[in-house]
Amino acid sequence: MFDSEFSSIEFAGMKLANRFALAPMTRVSAQANGRANELMVDHYKRYAEGGFSLIITEGIYPDQDASQGYENQPGLADALQVESWVPVIKAVHGAGAKIIAQLMHAGAQMQYNRFDKQPLGVTAQKPVGKPLGLYGDQEAWLEPKVMDESDFERVLNGFLHGIRGAVEAGFDGVELHGANGYLLNEILSTHFNTRDDKWGGEMQRRAQFVIDVVKAAREMVADDFVLGIRLSQITITDPDYQWPEGEEGFNWLVQALAEAGIDYIHTTDNDANRPALKDGARSLAEVVRDAGIPLIVNGGIDGTNYAKMAAHYPGALLALGKAALADPQFVKKVEDGDKPDALDFAMLQPIANVENEMRWRAEQED
Ligand SMILES: Cc1cc2nc3c(=O)[nH]c(=O)nc-3n(C[C@H](O)[C@H](O)[C@H](O)COP(=O)(O)O)c2cc1C
Structure with missing residues (x-):
């Protein structure tokens, strides 16, 4: 039979039931000590049960340093945090899906850090706009400490520490x-990275640290442990930023990441298909697709356009954020020809935690 987006697929070495992935979404619902809990087991399990074949977790902090960015964000930084993910992974695997841990260093976007660290920045540049009320109530960005040579080393080791935790917990991979x-994105961005030492300059130089992290991670983990990366130009408060190097620079970056051993590249944009780069007509996802690198595409995919997107990006996974939030049963419903629920942002108020969502859902049933 003709393969559709609902057919099983091999992606980056994983056998997946279909081409739908849950996009990473911060839900600030862990214990204050960063351990995953029962609420999170049920939260992630419902997407696996709803048909998503790959779950990408919310951004998880990898170390006990400056990587944590939000209160009640989960970590993979200590043994008990690692252990706390085991029931989540078991539940997702039990429902037939794979699960990848997204590892995140908050960088200058830190809104809360329980180790009481100052944000770490590639320069002292603050993000544009204001912190997100969705994740907590900080009024203004804090001044970042500028990374010195030892900070670069500590951040790299922090990522490796988190990856070891992800392996031990039983995740299928990390992103x-x-x-x-967030920090790795800031290092790539000329809004933040205006350094004039070896870590700054043109794309080839700005990307060096990210490539170093990928290489070190690849050397450390087994071949069948999936190592992906998520890339965007936009930030949570700046939808307009563009790298100055355009398509050529981005194409160089994706090839360099592939050579460094990345298994997939996950692009995100407000609209996955928009011409994204300073010059040229291609979207970020189209550049990765055309480079022949396994692609997860994200940005604006919903019940009306998923089939077109699947055809436009052959062999790619479609990652859904808001459409999945709106309806954890999205995949099952669209496969059956049913209309998925629309998103009501009220479910994420006053902050985007799972408890508020559950309260909102219960109110809808009353
Ligand atoms: C509540 C919420 C939390 C998010 N948290 C993360 C995150 O932790 N990591 C990340 O890479 N993207 C995060 N995102 C961005 C989504 O993964 C996705 O890229 C974005 O919503 C656009 O895709 P969509 O149009 O399918 O929603 C978050 C989005 C939302 C709505």
């Missing part, structure tokens, strides 16, 4: 968060 204005 490095290089998107949306």
Whole structure:
């Protein structure tokens, strides 16, 4: 039979039931000590049961340093945090899906850090706009400490520490968060990275640290442990930023990441298909697709356009954020020809935690 987006697929070495992935979404619902809990087991399990064949977790902090960015964010930084993910992974695997841990260093976007660290920045540049009320109530961005040589080393080791924790917990892989204005993204961005030492300059130089992390991670983990990266130009508060190097620079970056051993590249944009780069007509996802690198595409995919997107990006996974939030049963419903629920942002108020969502859902049933 003709393969559709609902057919099983081999992606980056994983056998998946279909081409639908849950996009990473911060839900600030862990214990204050960063351990995953029962609420999170049920939360992730419902997406696996709803038909998503790959679950990408919310951004998880990998170390006990400056990587944590939000209160009640989960970690993979200590043994009990690692252990706390085991029931989540078991539940997702039990429902037939795979699960990848997104590892995130908050960088200058830190809104809360229980180790009482100052944000770490590639320079002292603060993000544009204001912190997100969705994740807590900080009024203004804090001044970042500028990374020195030892900070680069500590951040790299922090990522490796988190990856070891992810392996031990039983995740199928990790995704490095290089998107949306968090530290790895800031290092790639000329809004933040205006350094004039070896870590700054043109794309080839700005990307060196990210490539170093990928290489070190690849050397450390087994071949069948999936190592992905998420990339964007936009940040959580800046929808307009573009790398100055355009398509050529981005194409160089994706090839360099592939050579460094990345298994997939996950692009995110407000609209996955928009011409994204300073010059040229291609979207970020189209550049990765055309480079022949396993692609997860994200941005604006919903019940009306998923089939077109699947055809436009052959062999790629479609990652859904808001459409999945709106309806954890999305995949099952669209496969059956039913209309998925629409998103009501009220479910994420006053902050985007699972408890508020559950309260909102219960109110809808009353
Ligand atoms: C509540 C919420 C939390 C998010 N948290 C993360 C995150 O932890 N890591 C990440 O890479 N993206 C995060 N995102 C971005 C989504 O993964 C996705 O890229 C974005 O919503 C656009 O895709 P969509 O149009 O399918 O929603 C978050 C989005 C939302 C709505």
